[in-house]
Amino acid sequence: MPSVDVIDLSNKKVGTLDLADAVFAAPVNEALLYEAVRHHLAGTRRGTAKTKTRHEVAGSGKKLWKQKGTGRARMGSIRSPLWRHGGTTHGPQPRDYSYKLPRKMQLGALRSALSAKLRDGELRVVREFALGEAKTKLMRKTLDALEIARTVLLVDNTENRNLELSSRNLEGVKLVASRDVNVYDLLGHQQVLLTEAAAMKLSEGLQ
Secondary structure: OOEEEEEOOOOOEEEEEEOOHHHHOOOOOHHHHHHHHHHHHHHHOOOOOOOOOOOOOOOOOOOOOOOOOOOOOOOOOOOOOOOOOOOOOOOOOOOOOOOOOOHHHHHHHHHHHHHHHHHOOOEEEEOOOOOOOOOHHHHHHHHHHOOOOOOEEEEEOOOOHHHHHHHOOOOOEEEEEHHHOOHHHHHHOOEEEEEHHHHHHHHHHOO
């Protein structure tokens, strides 16, 4: 059972926390991580690409010349896909790119991502995000004290308005609730900062 230090916002150790083996010491399955990221990105695609068919492009509906007797190929409309400025055949249409990923795969990928972060020393646990006021400068100072240099994912188990307002304007900082943690965010940030309550929630919920 992996044990991690619990720190306060001054980066001082205030205790230890035992985490579930099944969640934070699971084998890292890179194939599952790939599928989870692919699934997330597919769900965020807008799918608004569209071309016009022959029924939607501008142009007269008049027959260009009579059917027989001209020596030319028969032609019924200037909007034909064969013509310049005509419609497009089999072009992209608005669609939904999202698809369902089996729940067991999603949970397995989450366990792999959390285990990889802990293994690489990129996951830390704080007692709580007890900010006295909602100020971005205060949040920046707190992150500097915690030696957060680049991107960080903050995970809290409860609604914390001060934390939300303080962190939303900081580049490379993202706040999510423990129930909304996903593989894409975990892998997309260099460090992960969990509250003690969020770490226990994940340990219990992902077993």
